[in-house]
Amino acid sequence: MKTLLIIAAGILLAGSSKAQTAAADNKPSEAVSFQPIPEGPSFFGAFEGRAPCGGIAQQLKLAVPGDCEKLKCRLTLFRDPATSQPAAFMLRIVGGGEVRWQDGHSYRLKELEGKWSVAKGLPSDPNAEVYTLEFSDPAVRVYLLKGDDNVLFILDEQKAFRVGNSEYSYTLNRVELVPGK
Numbered sequence: 187m188k189t190l191l192i193i194a195a196g197i198l199l200a201g202s203s204k205a206q207t208a209a210a211d212n213k214p215s216e217a218v219s220f221q222p223i224p225e226g227p228s229f230f231g232a233f234e235g236r237a238p239c240g241g242i243a244q245q246l247k248l249a250v251p252g253d254c255e256k257l258k259c260r261l262t263l264f265r266d267p268a269t270s271q272p273a274a275f276m277l278r279i280v281g282g283g284e285v286r287w288q289d290g291h292s293y294r295l296k297e298l299e300g301k302w303s304v305a306k307g308l309p310s311d312p313n314a315e316v317y318t319l320e321f322s323d324p325a326v327r328v329y330l331l332k333g334d335d336n337v338l339f340i341l342d343e344q345k346a347f348r349v350g351n352s353e354y355s356y357t358l359n360r361v362e363l364v365p366g367k
Contacts, residue, residue, distance in 0.1 A: 214336055217260070217361035224363075227267040233338055233358035234260045238351055239281070245343060246326060248282035248296055256354045257281040260361075261330075261338070263302060263317075275302045275319055277328075308345055316345065336360040 217234055224232075239254035250257075258280040266273045276299050283296025300321040308314040308331065315332040329341040340356035342348050348356040 214360040214362045216364045218366040219363040220366040223365060224262060224264070227270075228264045228273070230263040230265045230272075232260060232262045232361050232363050234258075234361045235340075235356075235358040236354045237340060237348075237356050238354045241342065241348055242328075242340065242356070243282050245328065246279075246282070246296075246298070246321075247323075248279065249284070250282045250294065254281060259358065261319075261358055272302045272304055272317070275300055277319065316341070330358070333357075 217232065236256045236258050239250050239257055242248075242257060242259075243250045243254065248257075260278045262276045262278075263272070264274045265271060276297065279296045279298070281294055283294050285292050286295050298321055300319055302320065303318050305316050305318060306313060308316060317330040317332060317338065319328040319330070321327070327343070329343075329345045330338040331341055331345075331347075333339055336359060338358040340348055340358065350356055
């Protein structure tokens with residue numbers, strides 16, 4: 187019964203929503219960065235999103251406050267400049283991790299690094315392109331489904347879609363990093 191309700195809700199929402207379409211003027215949003223902005227042939231792209239705390243915090247073993255609603259994520263992907271193959275990544279998460287202090291205020295921040303790779307196939311789509319983020323802890327992996335060049339969907343540990351809520355989704359959108367002032 188619950189599955190039927192979810193399917194019915196999806197059909198109703200699909201009829202009233204408008205999907206983003208590819209267009210010549212479809213450009214990534216700008217995102218302010220106070221860190222050095224990567225560039226050159228090794229920089230593949232930066233992606234940002236706000237995900238609900240629950241699933242991803244547990245998967246990444248992040249400390250989060252009990253009232254955590256969202257995690258603000260920035261994923262920066264790098265490739266080998268000679269071969270253009272996936273190489274390293276940096277994942278910056280605000281809202282989870284260690285407590286930091288700045289200008290008399292506290293916030294949580296976790297910065298993770300590792301290697302990423304690309305593979306084909308999901309149980310529901312053998313042609314799907316899936317990015318795998320591999321961390322120093324071999325038991326932790328994050329799977330991202332490439333929606334298109336500008337959108338990545340955060341999958342669960344079994345490579346299934348995660349379901350967000352009315353305010354936050356498990357989606358990362360490509361951004362153009364601009365220097366903060």
